[in-house]
Amino acid sequence: MKALTPFIKLIFAEKRDLFLSILAGFIAGITAVGLFSASGYLISHAALTPPIATLMVIVAIVKLLGITSAVSRFGERYYSHRATFTMLSNIRLRVYEKLEPVSNRILNRYTSGDILSRIVGDVDALQNVLLRVVYPPIVMLSVFLATIAFTTLFSIGTAVLIILGLTLSLLVIPALFFLSQRRVNDQIRETRGELSSMFAEYVYGFRELTIHQARQQREQQVRNTIKQYEQQKQKSQSVQMWSDATIGLLSFLVSVTVLFYAGFQVAEGNLAGILLALLLMITLTVFEQITPMATLPYHLQESAHAAKRIESLEEENNRVEPDVDVQFNEALGIQFQDVTLQFADQLRPAIQRVNIQIPSGSKTAIIGASGSGKTTIANVLLKALPYDQGTVKIDGHELSTISEDTLWKNTNVSLQSNHFFVGTVRDNLLVTEETTDDITLQKALHAAELPHLKLDSRVEEKGQNLSGGEKQRLAIARLLLREAPLWVLDEPTTSLDALTEERMLRLLLERAKDATVILISHRLTGLDQMDQIIVVDHGQIIESGTYDELIQKDGYFKQMKALEEQLFMNE
Numbered sequence: 001m002k003a004l005t006p007f008i009k010l011i012f013a014e015k016r017d018l019f020l021s022i023l024a025g026f027i028a029g030i031t032a033v034g035l036f037s038a039s040g041y042l043i044s045h046a047a048l049t050p051p052i053a054t055l056m057v058i059v060a061i062v063k064l065l066g067i068t069s070a071v072s073r074f075g076e077r078y079y080s081h082r083a084t085f086t087m088l089s090n091i092r093l094r095v096y097e098k099l100e101p102v103s104n105r106i107l108n109r110y111t112s113g114d115i116l117s118r119i120v121g122d123v124d125a126l127q128n129v130l131l132r133v134v135y136p137p138i139v140m141l142s143v144f145l146a147t148i149a150f151t152t153l154f155s156i157g158t159a160v161l162i163i164l165g166l167t168l169s170l171l172v173i174p175a176l177f178f179l180s181q182r183r184v185n186d187q188i189r190e191t192r193g194e195l196s197s198m199f200a201e202y203v204y205g206f207r208e209l210t211i212h213q214a215r216q217q218r219e220q221q222v223r224n225t226i227k228q229y230e231q232q233k234q235k236s237q238s239v240q241m242w243s244d245a246t247i248g249l250l251s252f253l254v255s256v257t258v259l260f261y262a263g264f265q266v267a268e269g270n271l272a273g274i275l276l277a278l279l280l281m282i283t284l285t286v287f288e289q290i291t292p293m294a295t296l297p298y299h300l301q302e303s304a305h306a307a308k309r310i311e312s313l314e315e316e317n318n319r320v321e322p323d324v325d326v327q328f329n330e331a332l333g334i335q336f337q338d339v340t341l342q343f344a345d346q347l348r349p350a351i352q353r354v355n356i357q358i359p360s361g362s363k364t365a366i367i368g369a370s371g372s373g374k375t376t377i378a379n380v381l382l383k384a385l386p387y388d389q390g391t392v393k394i395d396g397h398e399l400s401t402i403s404e405d406t407l408w409k410n411t412n413v414s415l416q417s418n419h420f421f422v423g424t425v426r427d428n429l430l431v432t433e434e435t436t437d438d439i440t441l442q443k444a445l446h447a448a449e450l451p452h453l454k455l456d457s458r459v460e461e462k463g464q465n466l467s468g469g470e471k472q473r474l475a476i477a478r479l480l481l482r483e484a485p486l487w488v489l490d491e492p493t494t495s496l497d498a499l500t501e502e503r504m505l506r507l508l509l510e511r512a513k514d515a516t517v518i519l520i521s522h523r524l525t526g527l528d529q530m531d532q533i534i535v536v537d538h539g540q541i542i543e544s545g546t547y548d549e550l551i552q553k554d555g556y557f558k559q560m561k562a563l564e565e566q567l568f569m570n571e
């Protein structure tokens with residue numbers, strides 16, 4: 001319930017619509033009760049053949065109540081839905097604003113299918129907070145109180161019977177059915193999340209699954225999960241049906257009891273016979289109004305759960321960003337001191353007691369076997385991963401005192417896999433904020449050895465119409481368009497042949513000559529151009545020094561170099 005508080009606050013921000021929908025709901029409810037009880041009274045009174053004028057007055061009252069009830073019901077729907085749509089758009093904005101700055105961290109922790117189901121499905125589920133959780137009890141309670149007060153004017157016994165019936169129908173029966181529905185609802189939610197992730201995986205991996213002929217197997221898994229989901233939904237709906245039927249039966253029993261009780265009172269001379277139909281109609285109509293209350297516990301649980309899931313995404317945002325931001329120099333010095341990071345599901349730390357000194361303006365290569373922890377070091381530096389122990393400083397400032405925005409503004413980054421947007425080559429070069437003219441863009445393309453690409457050439461989804469090497473060179477052209485005091489290059493040239501790789505590295509280092517450069521690589525090409533080489537193995541730094549120092553040392557680097565040369569000669 002606590003998780004719902006911020007969303008309930010958003011509902012109460014729509015004070016006017018909320019008030020109008022409650023008012024219209026109350027008028028619609030009370031006039032419906034009035035309409036049927038007046039009809040009952042009219043029928044009974046007509047049997048006594050009163051003067052026509054009396055009947056006309058009652059008929060006019062019935063008509064007026066009928067029209068008022070219909071108009072108020074429309075008003076209730078109109079204002080409550082308007083408040084809901086405004087609230088939903090405010091929730092969507094709120095969620096987006098909170099998630100956007102932490103998207104990097106979230107993508108590391110949740111699958112994209114899960115994130116999608118939270119920001120779409122769970123946000124949509126919150127529309128029921130107002131429509132089915134907040135205002136129905138307020139409207140129902142006020143209608144019941146007014147009806148019961150009205151009934152006590154004629155028969156206190158009938159009022160007591162209605163109160164008992166309502167307590168059973170509104171509290172006891174829904175609570176009992178809710179308890180038996182709870183487990184299956186938990187299962188439904190779990191299966192829905194699983195299905196969403198599974199489906200995203202299927203769509204993303206469609207090509208690989210087809211090539212490896214594993215598509216049918218996956219499809220079957222998705223189908224099985226859909227079937228399981230449908231069965232669980234059916235089970236939940238059947239519990240709901242039984243709950244509705246039991247409430248219907250109870251309302252019928254209460255109405256029959258009222259009829260017998262009031263009939264007995266008439267026979268005893270304690271109640272005017274003309275009121276019998278009125279009391280029966282009041283009972284029947286008031287029970288008709290409780291239908292939305294039967295599903296309230298279900299919607300309350302669903303909304304609270306949705307709110308919790310959204311909140312858990314937003315919790316990432318609670319990591320406080322510094323108020324006062326730092327100012328950086330032309331090139332940035334970097335220091336890692338005893339930095340350790342262990343992923344939750346891993347047996348050993350991805351990086352352990354890592355100590356690195358990178359002087360400002362220097363060029364450092366971090367090398368090591370696959371999985372040794374190179375990218376993790378870069379991610380820590382880019383604040384994409386929180387570390388467990390140690391200190392990281394950039395330009396003398398602790399990483400925690402630097403906002404992500406400032407950090408990324410001052411960094412030119414090439415990730416292992418770069419994203420390419422559907423559009424033109426120009427669109428893909430202009431992803432930076434800086435506005436650049438066509439001549440500069442063309443120069444960047446030429447420098448990245450892509451003279452055959454025109455700025456208006458089409459780039460398909462994920463750059464599918466470009467070769468692996470062309471994609472990397474397009475990413476390099478992007479880098480060339482941006483100035484920054486720190487360059488972090490994670491394997492920027494792995495898809496290139498050795499000679500092109502050498503030229504590209506030279507080009508990048510030339511462009512970043514005044515900046516601090518960190519190059520992550522598991523190949524050793526071009527490392528003689530670096531000021532410092534750090535060798536990582538199993539998350540620990542095992543060697544570091546200049547190219548010449550490491551070659552002279554008979555260590556890991558020298559062995560790797562010898563092995564690479566041998567492979568190169570064999571090719």
Ligand SMILES: Nc1ncnc2c1ncn2[C@@H]1O[C@H](COP(=O)(O)OP(=O)(O)OP(=O)(O)O)[C@@H](O)[C@H]1O
Binds near residue numbers: 343344346372373377
């Ligand atoms: N998000 C993650 N969750 C759990 N473990 C992870 C995660 N990212 C990386 N790891 C683990 O941390 C270790 C270091 O990974 P890292 O990506 O830093 O290696 P790397 O040296 O960059 O490898 P490569 O050269 O193959 O890119 C690996 O054992 C990897 O399985």
